[in-house]
Amino acid sequence: MEISMQLRHLAEAERHIASGIEHISKQELCIADLDYRGQDSTLARSLLRTFCFLQAEHIAHRDRILRELGQ
Template identity: 45%
Template sequence: MDHDTLLRDLAMVERHVALGAGHVAKQEAMIAGLERKGHDTVNARTFLTTLREWIGADARLPALYSG
């Protein structure tokens, strides 16, 4: 894989991580609102955990490219 392709792929991963962080923040706010209203948030918290795991995996990709 050439250098330009690696840089393009890395930039894409960084964009995806940033988007994912925004999704996590939105999900956290939605869960907090549900909890304030007394709703069950077990499934929402499970989804949030999964989302964080996906984002964590994406966030580790740049280190794999450079190492």
């Protein structure tokens, strides 16, 4: 794959990671609010686990691109 394409993919992966940080943070606040109000946070916690899984995937993808660029 040409370097310019890899750099575009890297930029996209970085955007996904930044977005994931925001989603995770907002979801943690939502869970805290639900818990504070004594409401069920089961679904919110499930969504947070999904966000965390996706974040790990985005980070792994970024790291693969960085390794490829380093070769």
